[in-house]
Amino acid sequence: MNLKELATKLGLSPTTVSRALNGYPEVNETTRERVVAAAKRHNYHPNTRAIRLATGRAMAVGHVIPIATRHEIVNPVFADFIAGAGETYSRNDYDMVLSVVPDEDEEATYRGLKSKGNVDGVIVHAPRMNDPRIALLREIGLPFVVHGRATGTIDPYCWLDVNNRRAFQRATEFLLDLGHSRIGLVNGLEFMDFAIRRRTGYVDALTARSITPDPFLMSSDEMTEIAGFRAANLMLALPRPPTAFLASSMISGMGVRRAVESSGLVLGREVSVIIHDDDLSYMKNGEDVPIFTATRSSVREAGRLAAEMLLDVIAHPDAGPQQRLLEAELIIGQSTGPAPKG
Amino acid sequence: MNLKELATKLGLSPTTVSRALNGYPEVNETTRERVVAAAKRHNYHPNTRAIRLATGRAMAVGHVIPIATRHEIVNPVFADFIAGAGETYSRNDYDMVLSVVPDEDEEATYRGLKSKGNVDGVIVHAPRMNDPRIALLREIGLPFVVHGRATGTIDPYCWLDVNNRRAFQRATEFLLDLGHSRIGLVNGLEFMDFAIRRRTGYVDALTARSITPDPFLMSSDEMTEIAGFRAANLMLALPRPPTAFLASSMISGMGVRRAVESSGLVLGREVSVIIHDDDLSYMKNGEDVPIFTATRSSVREAGRLAAEMLLDVIAHPDAGPQQRLLEAELIIGQSTGPAPKG
DNA sequence: GAATCGTTTCAAACCGCTTTGGATGCGCAA
DNA sequence: TTGCGCATCCAAAGCGGTTTGAAACGATTC
Numbered sequence: 098m099n100l101k102e103l104a105t106k107l108g109l110s111p112t113t114v115s116r117a118l119n120g121y122p123e124v125n126e127t128t129r130e131r132v133v134a135a136a137k138r139h140n141y142h143p144n145t146r147a148i149r150l151a152t153g154r155a156m157a158v159g160h161v162i163p164i165a166t167r168h169e170i171v172n173p174v175f176a177d178f179i180a181g182a183g184e185t186y187s188r189n190d191y192d193m194v195l196s197v198v199p200d201e202d203e204e205a206t207y208r209g210l211k212s213k214g215n216v217d218g219v220i221v222h223a224p225r226m227n228d229p230r231i232a233l234l235r236e237i238g239l240p241f242v243v244h245g246r247a248t249g250t251i252d253p254y255c256w257l258d259v260n261n262r263r264a265f266q267r268a269t270e271f272l273l274d275l276g277h278s279r280i281g282l283v284n285g286l287e288f289m290d291f292a293i294r295r296r297t298g299y300v301d302a303l304t305a306r307s308i309t310p311d312p313f314l315m316s317s318d319e320m321t322e323i324a325g326f327r328a329a330n331l332m333l334a335l336p337r338p339p340t341a342f343l344a345s346s347m348i349s350g351m352g353v354r355r356a357v358e359s360s361g362l363v364l365g366r367e368v369s370v371i372i373h374d375d376d377l378s379y380m381k382n383g384e385d386v387p388i389f390t391a392t393r394s395s396v397r398e399a400g401r402l403a404a405e406m407l408l409d410v411i412a413h414p415d416a417g418p419q420q421r422l423l424e425a426e427l428i429i430g431q432s433t434g435p436a437p438k439g
Numbered sequence: 440m441n442l443k444e445l446a447t448k449l450g451l452s453p454t455t456v457s458r459a460l461n462g463y464p465e466v467n468e469t470t471r472e473r474v475v476a477a478a479k480r481h482n483y484h485p486n487t488r489a490i491r492l493a494t495g496r497a498m499a500v501g502h503v504i505p506i507a508t509r510h511e512i513v514n515p516v517f518a519d520f521i522a523g524a525g526e527t528y529s530r531n532d533y534d535m536v537l538s539v540v541p542d543e544d545e546e547a548t549y550r551g552l553k554s555k556g557n558v559d560g561v562i563v564h565a566p567r568m569n570d571p572r573i574a575l576l577r578e579i580g581l582p583f584v585v586h587g588r589a590t591g592t593i594d595p596y597c598w599l600d601v602n603n604r605r606a607f608q609r610a611t612e613f614l615l616d617l618g619h620s621r622i623g624l625v626n627g628l629e630f631m632d633f634a635i636r637r638r639t640g641y642v643d644a645l646t647a648r649s650i651t652p653d654p655f656l657m658s659s660d661e662m663t664e665i666a667g668f669r670a671a672n673l674m675l676a677l678p679r680p681p682t683a684f685l686a687s688s689m690i691s692g693m694g695v696r697r698a699v700e701s702s703g704l705v706l707g708r709e710v711s712v713i714i715h716d717d718d719l720s721y722m723k724n725g726e727d728v729p730i731f732t733a734t735r736s737s738v739r740e741a742g743r744l745a746a747e748m749l750l751d752v753i754a755h756p757d758a759g760p761q762q763r764l765l766e767a768e769l770i771i772g773q774s775t776g777p778a779p780k781g
Numbered sequence: 782g783a784a785t786c787g788t789t790t791c792a793a794a795c796c797g798c799t800t801t802g803g804a805t806g807c808g809c810a811a
Numbered sequence: 812t813t814g815c816g817c818a819t820c821c822a823a824a825g826c827g828g829t830t831t832g833a834a835a836c837g838a839t840t841c
Contacts, residue, residue, distance in 0.1 A: 099797055110821045115799065125819060142554040146491040147797035150826050155488065157536070164522065171739075173721040176518040180506065183539025192557065194499070195535045197525025212484040215534060321721055322693070323730075348721065351664070351693055358700055379515040379663055379690065388665075397513075441827060452791045457829065467789060489827035492796050785840070794831075804821075811814080 098141045107135055118143070157192035158182075158407060159216035161207065163200035172223060173348065174396050177377050178244065181400025182220065189408055191217075204233060211239045218411045220244055220403055224290045240414060242407040244399065245290050255410055257403045257421045261291045261373075264392035264425035265298030265343060268371045271390075271427065272341045273306055276436035277369060279314060281332040281339035283325050283349055287317040292345065295373070299343060320345050325352025333360050340436050341369040347380045350389055354432075369433040373425070387430030394425040440483045449477055460485070499534035500524075500749060501558035503549065505542035514565060515690065516738050519719050520586065523742025524562065531750055533559075546575060553581045560753045562586055562745055566632045582756060584749040586741065587632050597752055599745045599763045603633045606734035606767035607640030607685060610713045613732075613769060614683045615648055618778035619711060621656060623674040623681035625667050625691055629659040634687065637715070641685060662687050667694025675702050682778050683711040689722045692731055696774075711775040715767070729772030736767040 104111045109132070117124045117132035124132075135141075149155055160179065164171070179193070186193045194216060198206045207230070210216050218240035221230050227249035234241045235254070243256040272280050282299050285292040296317075300310050313335055316328035325344055332339050333356060342357075344350035350372035357368045364370060374382045374391035376398075382389050406419050446453045451474070459466045459474035466474075477483075491497055502524070504517065521535070528535045536558060540548045549572070552558050560582035563572050569591035576583045577596070585598040614622050624641050627634040638659075642652050655677055658670035667686055674681050675698060684699075686692035692714035699710045706712060716724045716733035718740075724731050748761050 100799095101797075111798080112800080112822080113820055116820090119799085123819065128819080140554070142551065144492075144797055145555040145557050146488065146497065147826090148799080149488040150486075150492045150828085151797075151799040153826070162522065162525065164526070171518045171522045171720045173515065173518060173719075176513045176515060179537065180504065180513045180539055183504065183537055184506070187538060187540050193537045193539070195521065195525055195537055196529060197522050197535070198529050209484065212482070213487040215487050319721075321723060323723055323726060354697075377515075378513045379661075381663060381665055384665060442829095443827075453828080454792080454830080455790060458790095461829085465789065470789080486827055489796095490829080492798085493827075493829045495796070783841090786838085788837090789835085791834075792832095795829080797826105799825085801824075802822095805819085807816105807818085809815090809817105811812100 098139050099144065100141075103132075103135060103139060103141050106139070107132060153214075155192075155215055155217045156190065157194050157216045158186060158404070158411075159194050159196060159210050159219040160222065161196045161198065161203060161210075161219060162222065163203045164197055165200050173380075174346075174375050174377070175222070176379075177375065177395075177397040178222075178400035178403075180378075181395075181397035181402075182404035183400075185401050185404035185408070191408065203230070207233060207239065208237060211237045218242075218407050220407060225288050226290060226293060228290070240407065240410045242403050242410060242419075244403050246294075248290050248293055253418045253420070255406060255418045255420065257399060257406055257423070259291070259394045259399070259423045259425055261294040261425075262298035262301070264373065264394070264427070265295040266302045267298075267427050268343055268390075268392050269299050269302035272343070272369060272371065272433070273302065273308075275341075275369065275433065277339075277341040278308060278436070279311070279337060279339040279341070281329065281342045282315045283328045283342055283344040283353055284315065284317045285320045285345045285349075292317065295345060314339055320349045322348050322352040322355070325349030326356045327352070329353040329356035330360075333357070333362075340367070341433070342371070344370060344372045347372055347374055347377065347382060347389070347391075365432050365434050367437055369436075371433060374428075382428075383430060387428055388432060390430040390433040391428050392425040393428050394423055399423065440481050442483075442485065445474075445477060445481060445483050448481070449474060495556075497534075497557055497559045498532065499536050499558045500528060500746070500753075501536050501538060501552050501561040502564065503538045503540065503545060503552075503561060504564065505545045506539055507542050515722075516717050516719070517564070518721075519717065519737075519739040520564075520742040520745075522720075523737075523739035523744075524746035525742075527743050527746035527750070533750065545572070549575060549581065550579055553579045560584075560749050562749060567630050568632060568635060570632070582749065582752045584745050584752060584761075586745050588636075590632050590635055595760045595762070597748060597760045597762065599741060599748055599765070601633075601736045601741070601765045601767055603636040603767075604640035604643070606715065606736070606769070607637040608644045609640075609769050610685055610732075610734050611641050611644035614685070614711060614713065614775070615644065615650075617683075617711065617775065619681075619683040620650060620778070621653070621679060621681040621683070623671065623684045624657045625670045625684055625686040625695055626657065626659045627662045627687040627691075634659065637687060656681055662691045664690050664694040664697070667691030668698045669694070671695040671698035672702075675699070675704075682709070683775070684713070686712060686714045689714055689716055689719065689724060689731070689733075707774050707776050709779055711778075713775060716770075724770075725772060729770055730774060732772040732775040733770050734767040735770050736765055741765065 100111050104114045117129040221243040224245045224247040228247035246258045318324040344353045362368045372389045372391045374393040376395040442453050446456045459471040563585040566587040566589040570589035588600045660666040684695050686695045704710045714731045714733045716735040718737040
C-alpha cells in the first residue's frame with residue numbers, strides 16, 4: 098500500500114493525502130479525518146526511503162565506533178551511552194546508525210556519511226587531545242556533538258561533558274580530608290581527554306595541599322580489571338605504599354579491590370578506594386549502600402542529553418555551538434575511611 | 440556532485456555513467472575507465488537515499504534493543520556483539536541501525552521497520568522461551584537471524600547459538616572430577632533461553648553421577664556483580680555450603696569471588712569457581728593464565744558470524760533456514776582445584 | 782549491396798514521496 | 812455584475828539514482 102494507491106482508493110490526489118497525513122493546514126478537516134481513517138484501516142505507512150529522498154533529510158544520526166587495530170577494546174561505556182541516545186532518537190523518529198570501522202578508516206567513514214547522505218549528523222565518541230575529527234567535521238559541514246571535549250581545540254564546537262577535573266579534585270580532597278596523603282591514581286589512557294582532566298583534578302588537589310605528586314603513584318592504562326589489578330599491585334609493593342586509590346572506572350576499581358584484598362588488606366579500613374561510577378546498568382555500585390565511594394555521573398543520561406543536543410543542532414544549524422558541563426555527584430560508600438595511623 | 444552533473448561533464452548519459460560505475464558489461468572498457476577516473480576526480484559518491492529508493496533495498500540491517508521497563512539492564516554483551524556484527528556490515532556496505540525501544544513497543548517497531556522499509560533484515564537478541572518475535576517476523580516477512588535459540592518454537596528458523604547446555608555440562612563434569620559434589624549454580628534469569636540450557640547442562644551432569652540437584656544450590660538472577668555476590672553469599676551460609684560455583688558470566692563471577700573472599704576462603708583452593716567467559720574485550724579473563732577457569736566463546740565472533748548469516752539470508756531468501764551451533768572451549772585457570780578433604 | 786548481429790549508447794520511465802504553482806468554486810464587498 | 816479573497820484541491824515537477832527498451836553504428840554474413 099503506497100500513497101498513490103491510497104489516494105485512488107479515496108478519490109483524492111496524492112498531494113492532498115500527503116498533506117492530510119502530515120498536518121498541513123490547507124486541507125479540509127473532514128477530508129483529513131477520512132484520510133487518516135483510511136490510512137489506519139489500510140495500514141498505510143509512508144516509505145521511509147522515499148521520504149528521505151524527497152525531503153533531502155536522512156532522518157538518521159550516525160555514531161562512528163573506531164575499532165583500534167592495536168588495542169581492540171570496545172568501550173564498555175558505549176552500551177549505556179547508546180541506550181540513552183537511542184531512547185531520544187526513537188522518541189523523535191530518528192534512526193541511529195552505527196558504523197564500526199578500523200580506526201584508520203575513520204576519516205573516510207565521516208566523509209562517506211556526509212557525501213552519501215546517510216545521516217544528518219553524528220556524535221563523536223571518546224575525544225582525544227587535539228582530536229582531528231572536530232576540524233574534519235567542521236570542514237565537511239556535518240553537524241556533530243562531541244561526547245567529552247578535546248583539549249587543544251580552540252574554535253568553539255558542540256559538546257557535552259562531565260566535569261572530570263572537578264570530580265577527581267573533589268574525590269582527592271575527600272581522601273586528603275580523611276588523612277590520606279599517599280593516594281594512588283589508577284587512570285585511563287592519558288591520550289584520552291577525560292583521563293587528562295582527571296589527572297589534572299587529582300594533581301591540583303594535591304598541590305593545593307602542598308603535596309608533590311609522586312610519579313610512582315600515577316598510572317595510566319586501559320580501564321580493565323586486569324590493568325587496575327596490576328597497577329594497584331605495583332603501587333602496593335612500593336616501599337611507601339599508598340593508603341588510598343582513585344580508580345577511573347568501576348571495572349578497574351574491581352581490579353584495585355582484588356589487589357588490595359589479595360595483599361591481605363581490608364578495603365575501607367586499611368586502604369580506601371574511590372572510583373568513577375558511570376552508573377552502568379549492568380554494573381551497579383551496590384544497592385542501598387554503595388560498595389565504592391564514587392564520583393558518579395550517568396553515562397546513559399549523557400547519551401540522552403547528547404542526542405537531544407544533536408537533534409537540536411540539526412534542526413537549527415545556525416544557532417551557535419551548544420555546550421554543557423555536567424557535574425558528577427560524590428557519593429559515599431563502604432570503600433573509604435580514615436587513613437590508618439602510621 | 441550528482442550523477443547527472445557528472446554525466447554532462449563527461450558528455451555521456453546518466454545511464455552509461457551509472458552502468459560504468461556499477462560494473463555492468465554493456466559499456467566500453469575505455470569509457471568505463473574515463474568514467475571511473477572522473478568520478479574519483481570529482482569526488483562523486485552516489486546518494487544513498489536515491490539508490491535505496493531506486494533499488495527498493497534498504498542496504499541496512501536492524502537490531503532492536505528492547506529496554507525493559509521493569510529491570511532496566513542494558514546487556515553488557517551487546518557492545519561486543521554489535522562490534523562484531525558491525526565489522527561485517529561495514530565490509531559489505533550495509534548500515535546497522537539500532538532501535539532502542541521500550542519492550543512493549545517491540546512488536547510495533549518490527550512492523551514499522553518492515554512496512555516503512557527501513558531495513559532488509561534484523562537480528563533478534565536475547566531470545567526467551569517461546570519467543571513471540573519469531574512467529575511475528577515470519578508473519579510480516581522480515582528476514583531475521585536469532586542470536587541464540589527459543590526453546591518451544593517448532594518451525595525451523597535461522598539461528599546462531601553457543602552450545603550452552605554442553606558447555607555447562609562439561610564444566611560441571613570437570614568440577615565433579617575434581618571431587619566437588621556440592622556445586623552452586625549462579626545462573627542468569629531463567630526465562631532467557633541460554634540460562635535454561637545452562638541449567639539443563641548442569642542438572643544433566645549431576646544426575647548422570649547420581650547426584651540429586653539441590654534447589655538451594657541453584658539461583659537465577661540478573662548477571663550483575665551484586666547479584667552474583669548475594670547468591671554466592673546465601674549459598675555459603677548454608678549448613679552444608681558448596682565447595683564450587685558455576686557462574687553465568689564474568690561479571691557475576693566477580694561477585695561470587697568477592698563473596699568467597701569476604702568469607703575468608705581462598706579461591707582455587709577452598710572454593711572453586713568456573714564462569715562463562717564471553718571474551719569481552721574490556722573484561723579479559725587474565726592474560727597468560729586465565730584468572731577464572733571458564734567456558735569460553737567469543738560473543739564478538741558470534742556477532743560477526745550472525746551478521747554474515749543474515750546478509751546471506753537477505754541475498755538468498757529462498758534457501759532454507761540456516762543454523763549454526765558453536766562449541767565453547769573449556770579453559771583452565773586459577774580458580775579451580777581439587778575439592779578440599781572434608 | 783542488403784540483411785543480420787553484437788557492441789555501445791541513450792531517452793525515458795520508474796521508485797514513492799514532497800512541494801510548487803496553479804486551478805476551482807464559493808462567499809462577500811464594491 | 813464584477814472582482815477579490817479564501818478555502819480546498821490537484822497536476823506536475825522535482826529528489827537522484829536504476830533499469831527497460833530502443834537507437835546508432837560498424838562488422839560480419841549471405
